[in-house]
Amino acid sequence: MNQNFDIIIVGGGAAGFFTAINIVEKNPKLKVAILERGNEVLSKVRISGGGRCNVTHACFEPNELVKFYPRGEKELRGPFHQFCSGDTVEWFSNHGVELKIEDDGRMFPVSNSSQTIIDCFIEATQKLKITVLTGQSLKSIFKKENFWKIETQSNNFTAEKIILATGSNPKIWEMVQTLGHTIVTPVPSLFTFNIKDSRIKELPGVSAQVSVKVKDTKLTSTGPLLITHWGMSGPAILKLSAWGARILSEKKYQFTIFINWLNDLDAEDSEKILKNLKQEHAKKMVSKKSPFEITNRLWESLVLASGISAETKWADLSKVQMQNLVNQLTNSSFQVNGKSTFKEEFVTAGGIDLKEINFKTMESKLHKNLYFAGEIVNIDAITGGFNFQNAWTSGFILASNL
Template identity: 75%
Template sequence: MNSNFDIIIVGGGAAGFFTAINIVENNPHIKVAILERGKSVLEKVRISGGGRCNVTHACFVPNDLVKFYPRGEKELRGPFHQFCSGDTIEWFEKHGVELKIEDDGRMFPTTDNSQTIINCFLIAVKKLKIEVLTGQSVQSIFKGNDYWKVETNHETYSCQKLIMTTGSNPKIWEMLQNIGHTIVSPVPSLFTFNIKDSRIAALMGVSAFAKVKVKDTKLEAVGPLLITHWGMSGPGILRLSAWGAIILAEKKYQFIIQVNWLGDATFEATLEQLKELKHEHAKKVVSKKSPFELPNRLWESLVLASQIDSEVKWADLSKTQLTNLASQLTNGEFQVNGKSTFKEEFVTAGGIDLKEIHFKTMESKLHENLFFAGEIVNIDAITGGFNFQNAWTSGFIVANSVVD
């Protein structure tokens, strides 16, 4: 087997395949190989989006799209002007995969099956004669005068241009550190909060649109909050975990969150509203039905937490009880003790320092002919198809840059 290639891509995931396909489609004469350490390729694609593959997000304006990236917002502005979500849809359509938009903006293949995306990539690499070599664990990389050497557990390969698409792989980060790159230490980015609290103990599966703040910080997020058997999850919590990745790691995942179950409503306005309800619903039992857009079970739990018995009528509420209830509704404090990984979507903040990359080409500023795509760099996004969009965009830019 020939171990010399024009271009070697290390990492057989979404970014690696997308980069390889785009290179050879534009330049059929170029010899490209993908090296993958595992037995199979595209494993993260397979499990993403609950096995449906959340390909991208229906946000088509680059300056809006960048706002979903806690790390990389500034750097991705230029790249997204070159290849954005609309280009992703077009690219997959051209390759026989139709995408659909869900209500929350997430985009999936119409088949609702990640295998559709995997097959699309596998068919393309076969057709383009891109070599996919599995079970290749990279042991070292070496830069010669005008070539790169990549040593794996099986073979030593050489190439003119080397593209790294290995995601959050500490071993590869260490190799890049050895040749001068700075690695921002990885910390988990998308996670749910572990909370043991009597107010939510029996409410598994209940969801509400809420505003969540981390006490004594500027961190806050708004969105659906889902109560789970271990605590809290849902888009609002995941957003907070992404934006707060570094701060929350420093706190060792021990902190207090303040939940406003009524979104933007203030304590004062809510207290006034409760006073009006006391007159309007005088003869009704407080805990029976939520007067706000809240699930009744959650309302009942917050009423009990305000020291109001389950049979008390509105007319009988004391000033203290009204104040307690307004406080539980707009500023309930919950102690977080630890985190849990969100489904299988383990995303980390961290990677190659963004200052060491040319974002017009995704080439290393330290080494010529060394390129990066995907999550290997210190870019990450909230959940919703944004991490994949970064993979497609950076892969597209690399594919256009490696060929002179």
């Protein structure tokens, strides 16, 4: 059976729904369908942000917002000047969903439930009479005269315009390659580091504000680091994994990191502080109380790792021990052996080469009436609502320029 539409959107996720709704709001006469391969739509929205849906981030300045995108920074500057995080807040408010800002800048629905976003999208598609079809796994896409033809397991479709919003789907990338597009090989982004080290073995749950760098690269990061049962996580590590997605993949996830547990205090300044303590607290034990903004447990672990026993007093610190302690505090070396990814929050670096897309319209430069929205293209961001913002922006731009 052949079904005919003006526009078909492949992918029933955040980008697909947002694009469809914006298209029909601007062009009510268009006949639009969303095809989803799974049995339910918006499944990634449901589990995102721990089931709360991290809709966007409270960074309202386009030139600042682009800095959160390891891939796509240059290309998104123009689009963000048209539809930025503030526009997202307004759009959802106009559709009955109020958002709130958390301390770290992430924005969630006031309801604290991703179901609110799902309900908003489903209600809008029903009101606008957008056809939503599930269980439609694609077999082929091809151009026939002025129309696109799509074959799924159960149906044939024709449409004047096709929008691919399928996220990181290797099967669709293969189809897009047969249309002549280049796919930048996908590699994982946003992962934690697997580290076995006696210094952190007993410290899961301890966090610190740090700066981290990867040995023999230019990769650096600052922010909160969380010690876990398997190694290290937290924003400082996740940022490093996003910006270093390609480099760390080439290293097969075997590399050395250096951590400054005192964040912005360098070796020289920390040594001065330690020498003052040696004089002022001569009779006190070094390991007992952290003189810096790190927990006592972490301090004690680094003291012991410096070859200083638990009973050693400040007055008895040797020059070598002092030097070891400075080094452990400001330049601790850790060996990373592998990575752990969060399955539900999985983000991929890779996708359709950005040079082959017109970012004023989100249309393919190779094929007229073929468009892309969301993570199918080689754009990805660090954690915090930025990947969703790319979905909203690309969907809005596309809908405004059909």
